[in-house]
Structures are given as structure tokens and as C-alpha cells.
Amino acid sequence: MALQLLETADYTEMSRRAADIIIKQVKEKPNAVLGLATGSTVLGVYRQLAADHRQHGTSYRLVRTVNLDEYVGLGPDHPNSYRYYMNQHLFAHLDIPLHETHVPDGLAADLDEECRRYERLIDELGGIDLQLLGIGRNGHIGFNEPGTPFSSPTHVVKLAPLTREANARFFPSLDDVPRYAITMGIATILRSRRIVLLASGEEKAEAIARLLEGVVTPDWPASALHLHPDVTIIADCAALSLIPKEKRKGDAP
Ligand SMILES: O=P(O)(O)OC[C@H]1O[C@](O)(CO)[C@@H](O)[C@@H]1O
Secondary structure, three states, X not given: OOEEEEXXXXXXXXXXXXXXHHHHHHHHOOXXXXXXXXXXXXXHHHHHHHHHHHHHOOOOOOOEEEEOEEEOOOOOXXXXXXXXXXXXXXXXXXXXXXXXXXXXXXXXXXXXXXXXXXXXXXXXXXXXXXXXXXXXXXXXXXXXXXXXXXXXXXXXXXXXXXXXXXXXXXXXXXXXXXXXXXXXXXXXXXXXXXXXXXXXXXXXXXXXXXXXXXXXXXXXXXXXXXXOOOEEEEEEHHHHOOOOHHHOOOEEO
């Protein structure tokens, strides 16, 4: 059990290192299943993947993708839905067939059935080869809020006030931020063959410090990653600012 820690000078280098890992994965396995995330942190990675596709022609024609989460009540045309985000920021810039890209359906009439369908879908695709993650300030991964059991499959979650406040920057007002979301569960994430978690900026420093402390508890969802055999954390200096310099190299506890 070891988290591998990669320190980068800044956001751009963090994004480039993560994009390189994804590009290598796709070259090694052209029909790879990529688990994708949304949010601000991963935007630079998507820009790098788009640039690489344009300049070097890396092909995603056979790649399949599954996203971590989606807001309940927002459809694909809603500018704040994660489906819309993925189309805008990544899929429109690659040669990936849109029908091979999957995001939970936040408008499903039966949300519990949608969660079960999503779990089955991931299995039918053969599981996730590489899962990209951001981290919330309260330690959430996907939308798995503190207290979520590590055994959880894809499920509907009530968003924590801190998460709604953090994401309010994308909405006209806090009141417009959805109260519920569908998210892959911790167990779903842990079934991925490889996990890459990104963190940038001082506002993630506490989250990363707590993750690297190594205490494994559902109160800090990201700590479940200590139970996975192949996790790489790519974090910039600012996100590592609470970690003593001598502990920044090599494997985390
Ligand atoms: O990258 P950000 O915007 O800080 O978000 C961190 C995490 O929080 C979420 O946006 C959910 O709130 C995840 O999708 C993301 O990985």
C-alpha cells in the first residue's frame, strides 16, 4: 500500500504530467477505459490532451470514458452539467465517438436504477483502466462526501454545504447549485486499475496534508486511496505547502 507522490512546480507542469500519463495509457491500450473528473483542477489536463491530439494526432477513436459524477436535475444542455462540461472542454477536441463517452444521467426518472445501470456499464466496459481524480477541500473524491462508506457503489448523494459553496462560483447564486448528485462510489473508484489524483493551489494544501497523514477513515473519503495498490498523486508546490520538504519525495506513507 503506497501512494506515489509527484511534486510539480506549478499547475501547468501538474497538468502536463497527468496528460502524459493518460496519453501513454491510450497509446499502450487504444481501447482503454478512462475514468474522468470535472472541476477546475483537471481543466489544464484536458487542454493538454486537446493540444496533443491536434499536434501529434494521438487517437481516441477506440477509447471509452466514464465520468465520476453528475448533478441531479441538470441535463446535457445545461451549461453547469458535467456532461456539458466534458463535451465543451474535452470531447469536442478529440476524435472520440460521443456514444463511447458516459456520464451518469442526472435527469433519470429512477435515480437508483440509474446508479445500478452505471455500475453495470462500468463492468461491461471491462472496468476502468485509469481514473483521474480531483479532491475537495473536505476530502471528497467524486462527490463522495465525508462519512460515505468505503463499500459504496454508484449512488445518489446529498451535497455537503462546503461542496455547494465551493461550486457556487459556477452558478448565478448558491441557491442555484443542485442539492443532490449521482456519483461513482468509493468502491467503484477503488476498482479502477490505476488512479491519478491531482491537486493544485493553497486551498488544497490542508486536504493533501490530511491525505498524506495516512489515517484511513470514511470521515476523509480520499483516505480510501491508501487501500489501493496503484495511486499517483500529482500536486504542485502550493498544494504541498503544508508537507515538510523532506517528506515530499518518493512514496507517501
Ligand atoms: O477541481 P476542483 O474544482 O477544485 O474540484 C475538486 C473536486 O470537486 C468536484 O468538482 C466536485 O465538487 C470534483 O468533480 C472535483 O474533482
